Amino acid sequence: VQTSLQMKTADGLYINLHEAALVDYSCMHLNLDDKNLIFESWLTPDAKGDKGYMQAPCRSPWRTVIVSDDARDILASKLTLNLNEPCAYEDVSWIKPVKYIGVWWEMISGKSSWAYTDDVYSVKLGETDYSKTKPNGRHAANNDNVKRYIDFASLHGFDQVLVEGWNEGWEDWFGHSKDYVFDFVTPYPDFDLKMLNAYAKAKGVKLMMHHETSASARNYERHLDTAYQFMVDNGYDAVKSGYVGNIIPRGEHHYGQWMNDHYLYAVKKAADYKICVNAHEAVRPTGLCRTYPNLIGNESARGTEYEAFAGNKPFHTTLLPFTRLIGGPMDYTPGIFDTKLSFLQGDHSFVRTTLAKQLALYVTMYSPLQMAADFPENYERHLDAFQFIKDVALDWDDSKYLEAEPGDYITVARKAKGTDNWFVGGITDENPRTSTFALDFLEPGKQYVATLYEDGKDADFEKNPTSYQIKKGIVTAKTRISAKLARSGGFALSLIEATPADRKIIKKWK
Structure with a gap:
């Protein structure tokens, strides 16, 4: 059993088992002694079995x-x-929360490709004459498409744009025909790195780097200084790294001592270049972001990408805060509005939530790194709901857990850092429910503009996921809120300190 493990006894006692400060050691799993019903520590071995x-x-x-x-x-x-x-670190002024969009969901969902060509055998890293290869026409990280994302990010106030598939090597990235695939500095011919970074800078946006290592950790370490300096030279200050595949050196495991040392080495080395790291497929976190806060995010659990594969169960995100997030923030990549993946043909998976639940995840799934993961055109169809993603904070002064039952439901209120504004998110599993709570966490005597985004009356994650309604009114600490959640539904609530003008034109909450 992987930790963090959340349990509940028959008489209602909640017990959580995990580890903290995993440094220079093997990751702990729990092995169940079925006969004696005892958990024992099981450490991930190395290639020799030690x-x-x-x-x-x-x-x-x-x-x-x-x-x-x-x-x-x-x-x-x-x-x-x-x-x-x-x-x-003595100086942490360079570490900042990030709200980003990206060229990512296109490839994950199957609409587009990471690779420039499908001709695997004609590609050799750093030596390919792409004029002699045939583009597949599906490569997402091309100049025009990236510009489109940059324009959208700039228009709506996002900090960065992640671009995956920008660099050579994706044709055979998982084939492991060799122990190296990427050099982390060589772009495809349709990705003008310097032009795009300059274009983004002119728009007030930064590009986020992507390093897929294909689990060849030795190769990545050989290139780290060069890769990080390349980022600095070209205006990048954050990187999403990936470790899909079998670990090279051969026989090592993702959660063994050798790889745990590697993950931390990459984070500490990144700090030398003032770079923040969001590591995917790495070991699940154990609180190390306190010591090394440029470890701004991790995946390390089933995130939104699994919705495009076999799909996550409706209860999944009601359980993750009790398990994966016990060790640190998660880059879950929420915000999918086209949950039916209508751009795909034939039978395919779908996102098992309502649109309103996708909004709520920005509050229930804590992270100073939050992605609006869907396509720009899907947000443009629902700009009124998209407003919550634009408004919601990334960093918090306080959090109040209003309702919680592992695997069933969660309601969380968080106070935006350095302000008197609050945001509330509530989600449920496959069962509909009504969430009722007081706003007694607000400052007494103050008035706030409350905007509630909740499931519509006919909302259903399978039959009608995009049904939602928006309600607005003036509230105080004495107000009670009631929101209806559909099956695998949710609600999101913003509470912004009211101005004199607001109080004149917005009615009292009913």
């Missing part, structure tokens, strides 16, 4: 147990973070 190598003086990770008779206490616990060392 659990790890230690040299005194040394320190092993903490084993954590969080227990409460109220599920909200599990979510509110800071135990995992606090068992990590304080921040290792």
Whole structure:
């Protein structure tokens, strides 16, 4: 069993098992002794089968147990973070929250391609004459398409645009015909890196780098300094890294001591260049973002991309805050509005939520790194709902867990950092429900403009996922809110301090 493991006893006691400060050690799983019903620590072995190598003086990770008779206490616990060392950097002014869009969902959903050509055998890294290859016509990371995303990001106030598939090597990136695939500096012929970065800068936007390593960690380490310097030279300050595949050196595992050392090495090396890291397919976090805050995000669990494969279950995001997010923020990549993936032909998977639930995830799934993952044209069809994604904060001064039951539902209120504005998100599993809560966390005596985005009366994640309604009114700390959630539905609520002009034209909440 992978940790963080969330359990509940028959008499209502919530028990969470995990580890903290996983440094220079193998990741712990839990092996269940079926006969005696006991969990024992199971450490990921290396290529030789050894659990790890230690040299005194040394320190092993903490084993954590969080227990409460109220599920909200599990979510509110800071135990995992606090068992990590304080921040290792004197200057953290370069580490900033990021709201981004990206050329990503096109490839994940099957609409477009990472690779420039389908002719695998004619491509050799750094030596390919692309004038002699045939473009597949589906390569998403091309100049015109990236410009389109940059324009959309600039128009709507996003910080960065992630572009995957920009660099040579994707034709055989997972084939492992060799121990290296990418050099992290060579763009495809239809991706003008310098022009696009200049174009983005002129629009007030930055491009986010992407490094897919195809799990060839040795190759990545050889290129790290060059790759990070290349980022600095071209205006990048954040990178999404990926580790899909079998680890090279051969026989090592994603969660073994060798790879855990690698993940941290990449983060610490990135800090030398003032670069933030969002690592995908890496080991699930254990609070290390306290010590190394440029580890701004991780995947390390089934994110939105699985909605385009076999699909995540409706309860999935009601459970993740109790499991994966116990160790640190997750780059879940929410915000899919076309949940039926209508641009695809034939039978395919779909996103098992309503549109309103996608909005709520920006609050329930904590991360200072949040992506609006869908295509620009899908947001343009629902700009009134898209407004919440534009408004919602990334960093918080306070969080209140209003309702919670693992695997069933969660309602969270968060206070935007440095303001008196609050945002609330609520989600449910496959069962519809009504969420009712007081706004007593607001400052007494102040008035706020409340904007509620909730499921429509006929909303259903299978039959009518894009049905939603928006309600607005003036509220105070004495107001109670009631929101109806459809099957696998949700709601999002913004609470913005009211101005004198607001109080004149917006009616009191009813």
